[in-house]
Amino acid sequence: MHSQLRVLRVLVEDNPGVMARVSGLIRRRGFNIQTITVGPSTEPGRSRMTLTVDAGHAEVDQVAKQLDRLIEVIEVEDITDAPTVSRELLIAKLDKVPPAVEQYGARLLAAGIVELTADSETVEDFIEFLKPFGIKELARTGPVAMRRSA
C-alpha cells in the first residue's frame, strides 16, 4: 500500500451535513478520499465511517488529527497499521457469467449478475478475472474494516 494511504474508522454524530464536514475537511487539508463507507453504528444517533484517505503532502498522522478537531467526530482510529479484517462488496453485470465463480467465493445473485464479498485485493483480482467475460456494469462499496480481537 502507498505509504500516504491511511485507513480510518470514524464514529460521528448522525447529523445532517456531517458527511459534508468530513469530506470538506479532507479536501481543504489537501488530502484525498479513496473510499468512504458510512452506515449506522451500534449507538443510536451515531454513524460509523470507514475511510481510506491519501494524506497527500501532509504528515500522515494529520488525517486523524484534523478529523478529530471536528466537533461532530466522536472518535477517530487510524487502523492502517493495526491487525484488521476488511471487507468490501462488489456486484457486476456480465455479458456471460463465467463458470466456477464460486472459486473466488462469489455467487450468482440474479441472471447475469454476480456478487463477491472479500478484501479489496481479492475484489481487484476478481475484476481482472471477469474482464474477458464482458463487464456491463460494476458497483463496489469500498471497504469496511475493524480491528481483530486481541
Place this chain on the structure above:
Amino acid sequence: MTGADMVLEALEREGVEIIFGYPGGANLPIYQRLPAHPKLRHILVRHEQGAAHMADGYARATGRPGIVFATSGPGALNLVTGLCTAFMDSVPMIAITGQVPTAVVGRDAFQESDVIGCTQSVTKHSYLVTKVADIPRVISEAFHIAATGRPGPVLIDICRDVQQAEGGEFEYSYCSVLPGYKPALEPDPVQVERAAEMLAGARRPVILAGHGVILSHAEQELLEVAERSGTPVGTTLLGVGAFPVQHPLALHMTGFMGTGWNIKAVQNADLLMMVGMRVDDRVTAKLSEWAPKAESFVHIDIDASEMGKNVRPHLEVVADAKRALKAMASQVKPPPADRGEWLTQIDAWREEHPLKYSRSNGHLQPQDVLIDMYRRCKDDAIVVADVGQNQIWAALWWNYTKPGLFINSGGSGTMGFAFPAALGAKFGRPDKDVWCVAGEGGFVMTAQELSVAVEHQVPVKIVLLNNFSLGMVRQFQDDFYGGVRSEVDLTVMPDFVKLAEAYGLKARRVDKYEEIKPAFDEAQATPGPFLIDFRIDPEANVYPIVPLGKGLDDFWELPNGA
C-alpha cells in the same frame, strides 16, 4: 417564548453586553425583539465585515466571545473574511445569521445562500437551526466551543420561521461537555518532567512564544520558566507582548520579518521550545533551512493537530500553555555554568543587528511616529494594527511589555481589520486608550465604520501611516520581483482630513517630524475619535526581511547608506 426571544435571552444568560450587527429580511424577528432586551447593547455597523472585525477586536481585548448578527445571503457572506480572520488567530466569536424560512431552504429563495457550506472551513463549528426547541442548547454549545480549548468562531444560522416560532418555556443550562469535543488541558507530568530535563540539558536553548501564551494568560509562567532556566524568549507576531521586549532574555519578534538577533538565536539554537504557536511559514521561512542546528524541538500546544503539522517535535506536550508552563516552572533547573556564553553571544548579535531606520532623505519616518506614540502611551494603551508595512513597524517599534496590548490579523493578514477591530476593542475596554495604526490602503477598506466611531463617540485615535502605496506589496515588487511596480500606486486617495470631517470627526495632517508631537497632543486632548494622516516616506521599507522562498539565514537588513 419565541425563537427570537430565546436567542436574546440566551445571550443575556451568557453575559453578553454588546452585539455588532446589521439587520435584514431573514433576521427581522430577532431585531423586532431586540428593544425588549435593553441589557443587550447593539451597535449598528455600516458593513457586516465591520461587525465581524469589531467582535474580533472586542474578543481579543476582553477575552470574551464577540457577538455578531447578520441577515441571510449577502449579509452573512459579508462576514466570511471576518470569520476567517478570527479562525486563523483562534479568536472566540459567535455569529448569528438569519436564514430563509425552512420551507424554502434549498429552493434558491430570495437572499438564500449556503452559509454553513460557505463558512465551514473558517469556523470552529457551525449550526443550522431548523427547530425552535434547539435554540437554547445550540447557543450554550456555541459559547462552550467558541471560548474553550483553542478558541474560535462559531456560526449559528437560524431560519426565519424558527425565530418567529413559539418555543414554549425557556430553559437554559450552560454547556460544559460535548461527546466529540474534549480540549486537552492538563499536561502529562512525565512529558513536563522530560521537557524540563531537555531544557536543562541544552546548551543554546530558545523559547518561542505564540498567541496561545496570550490566550491562556501564561505570561507569568513563561517569565518564570525563562528566568529560572536562563532561557532567552522570542515571540511570534501574534505573541508580541507575551514576553517583555526589554527583558535581558528577550529576543523580540521571530520569523520572516523578525529581528536579526532573534533570527541568529533561532538559527543557532540547539533546542527550540515552541509554546502556543503553529510554526507557520512566516515563522520558519524556508522550512528545510529553519533552525538547522536544533537537536531537539519541544512543542507545547493545546491543539494536538499542531504537533508535527509543520515541524515534528521530539517532545509533544498537548496542553493548555498556562498549565504546562506552570508545571514546568517548578521543575526547571538553573542554567548550567556556561549559559553566559550563549547569552553573551546573543547580546553580540543584538549589537550587530539592531533595528534600524534612516532619516537621510528628509521624509517623515514611520518609526519616528511610533516612537513618539510609545513615549506617551507606555504600557497602557492598546494598539490595533492593520496589515502591511504599518503592521510590522507597529510590532517592532513599540516596546510591548504586557500581553493583549498589541492586536493584529496575523494568520489571515486581513487588510481593513484594524479600524473596526480598534472600535471593538474600545467598546470592550473603555478604560484603555485604544490606537489604530493603519496604512491608507487597508484603512479605506473598512473606513465606512467612521460613522460608528462618530455615532457612539468612540475615542479611538487613528494613526494613518500614509505612504501613497500598497507599501508592503511595493516593497516585495522592488525587492523580490525585479523592481516592477505594478498596480501599487495609491496617490489618488481621498483627502483624509476632509474625509474625517465629512464623517464628523476631527483630523489633522502631518508631513514633518516637528508636527508629530503637536498632532498627538491634539489627538489626546480631543474627546472622541481623531484621525492623523501621517504622510510618511513613500520609500520606507520594513527591515529585516527574508526574501520570499529563502531561509531565515538570508535575512536582509536596512541597506547601508539608505
